[in-house]
Amino acid sequence: MFRRLKHIRAIRPSFTKSIMRNFKSLTVKGVNPQSEEVSQLTMPGVVMAPSYKYKEGEVYHGFQCQRIEDVSEFELVSYTMRHLSTGTEFWYIDRNDANNVFSVHFRTPPINNTGLTHILEHIAMDGSNKFPIRDPFLKMLNRSVGTNQNAMSTTDLTNFICASRNEVDFRNLQRIYLDSAFGPLLTYSNFTQDGWRIEHKDVHDRQSELVIKGVVYNEMIGIFSDNSRILRRDLLKCILPDTAYHYMNGGDPLEIPDLEHSDLVQYYNKYFHPSNGRIFCYGSFDPMKSLEYIDKEYFANKDAIDTAFSHIPPHPRWSEPRQIHVPCRLDILGGSREKQNQISIALLMCDRTDVQGTFEMNVLTELLIRGPNSAFYKGLIEPNFSGGFNKNTGYFLRCRDTYFLVGLQDLKVEDFARFNELYEQTVLKIINEGFEPHHVESVLHNMELAVKHQGPDFGCAVFYTSMSLWNHGGDIVANLRVMDNIAKLRSSLKQNKHYLQQKVEEYFLKNTHKLTITMSADESYEQNFQKATQKVLNQKLKNLDSDDLEAIYQNGLKLKEEQNLIEDVNCLPCLTLQDVQEPLKIPKIWDELIQGVPTQLCKVPTNGITYFYSFLNTTGFSEDDIMLVPLFCDIIQNCGTVKHNFRDFDKLLRSKTSGIDLKVKVVENVRDYKQYRMGMLMSTYALDKNVPDMFALCEELMLNFRIVDTDRLRMLIKNYISKLSVGILVSGHLYAIMGAAALVSDAAKLKSHLLGVDHIDFMKNYIQEYSIEEIRDKLCAIGSRVFHKANMRVAINSSEAQQPIVLEHYQRYLDRLPSLEKMKNKTDLHLLKPSYHQYEMNIALNYCSKAFYAVPYLHEDHPGLRVLAKLLTAKYLWRVVREQNGAYGTNARIGYDGLFTFNSYRDPHSTKTLEVFDGCYDWLKELGDKLDEEMLLEAKLGVLQLVDWPIPPGETGLDYFNVRVSPQDYRKYRARALSVTIDELRVIIDKYFKQEPKHFGKCIL
């Protein structure tokens, strides 16, 4: 489970486009498992001119350097070391990247369903020997400018990870994370707060009913209100029944109350030993300082232990396929009751440590399920009897044995048999006919492009894609050599043109470790679950005597008191304002008018890629026309063009570009709140050599898109609607915020209708009301109105050397675009009367939000409000809404749109939470009286984390392009956030919070 930051900031592992790949590690102490031949081939740096910072065989602070390797495609050097007395592996990646990463992880297979490893992950971060206060993790969020601070426990490992671009900060975080891993307090009271406890509903009232509470307990109830999580849980349990994976590492809410504090401490002592851990360091800061600190503080007096106990063997293969059926929740937002069924086939694939094997399975997965040329798309989706692939379709590398799953959602029970038949037919067809060479090439091209394209948090992405492989002792560096993996596959294909077909035969036809899993919505699912939890509680209550009851009452009061205690946080390190004076250096961005098209240009080192963005204005659309724009964005690349049918067009897009992506944009005016714009953002990127093709394909789509086949359109719409309700609960807080904002202004209301929960109902009704021909004509009309140059603004990011070439092709592209009548490019926004809305969802835990209109982004009060939002989150909401009321997450924020919003995530007490939001003035008033410089500094650092968020080269200047916040605006905003004073904050508190706002909305989802 990703821990707390999830709801605050989405983590974007991006360098491999979410394809999980494996890496390489030291499996045998001191022995290089690579053959001589391969290392000569793949380590040009070693053969040509080795000039490394450290030497193989040397010992640095107790760590022996065992392997050094260059990985040229990512311009990095990998050093793998091992601590001599404990045997702990240390992997350092030396790369010229300021965003440094540090992580410690342990192999922690679950031993039952009590959520032991998950609860341990939570409370390890709840105070340690050197930092003996509650939740230093949260407190550090506001004493640091870290770009990642997280802890997670997965099916077989527990990880603590942090990242920062500031070295003082990086060392601070590193000390706290190391102490959480190697010296946590694991107190009983933390166990009851984050794990589980029996407590009075109202702790002060001993007459109130007794219930089970606990952060993880609630978290797990919330997680399993998402049907795709139910499927994944039951799948793992049944496809790997003989290993640790059949236990639910997150915890089954019905079994979490079986966990004892002593079990957890015992597990910690055994599994969190240095010998069972691995340490990762990435970036440009000196790793020797890390080694010295680790050796001196934690490892010096420790000996190695045998860690065979945590080893997870490959699962024995079945001789016969198996089948299961499971119930799930009825989804109120989903389709009709009789179509709320899913069927999936899951197959156990190669071992996680087989680097080339897992790479080739990734390629096969793309060939089988991605895009209209893929085999299962043709075989399973095009017959159009479902709502498309289910969310779990894909290739999974989180366990010792990897597995592949393909499944359909929204189909009738009587169509299960048809799925099975079509599945068999498709597999046989591939084995007989093979894959089209063009298609294979387009997939390999996309993988090469993904290597070059870099996300903002490369170091974290490297870790996340390596951790599982490393955890099982796999070769983490070989896995980084994506170009070698591609070359090996090409060579296998050259020697044997049936190579991939034979893989399909082996993995899909002859594979008897195959599980068919069907799932159907059950109206009484929630009710049954509640009955079962009540039974667990009753069982516990049955054995309690009056002394126990008194202890429960007293413990409840004691915990509440502890939660309310204002702790002295001075044991925690903190940055000073001097440490963060320097704003980010932003490359020069400038605008040119090219053939009448406003064009933003930026020269950045893009690693051989050109990025191309077009904002296509739709502001002049009527409300009726605008409502189909999201559907248009979703399907237009999949319809084909006059020159190419949809399959050929997709193949061309994938063999020359990253694909063309279109997204709906509602853009608030950052200077004047009364205006906004609407449009579509079209984005693509390509290798520099493919720039002419990239423009030609954009031109082809814009001028010659072709929506004619109504059967296909019907299928695309059906799949589009099925996708809408999936995943809403995972980001429920964002939908709740959108729902609350929709009650504040007409612009936000439109946004919710286009992108929020309201869109689902709208689309369901729309297809009832209009014929497919009418919808087709409306979609065509959208295309002809937006795709022309009088309606466009463009941004291009490329390297300095490439820019003249790009501009030449860009000019030619513009030459060929028509210029129709210019549409209006801003529209007035109206504020609405305060109101409240609740979406009926049939879920156990809710998402709440309150939104009110404050000021536009560039108003001088905005940075101060943002500082207040940080204070509210850290000092008020977190304590009351999460710790006391049991919601998994909560925060306050103010965005570009000028809306100040509060939200809660997986919340058992929604009405109470809305009251907490309403009561913030009293708290702020009190805060105003006791606010000191230290609290203010913490909140400012929290704001800096957001404004200084690292931006990858491909996205540099995109904020300016989208919302018109220029680098000068950024610097001004940042300086204002850093200089805001306590007195100014007091004024802002009275100005924006004292009176009930004139325009606000509240929403529960």
Ligand SMILES: [Zn+2]
């Ligand atoms: Zn958790």
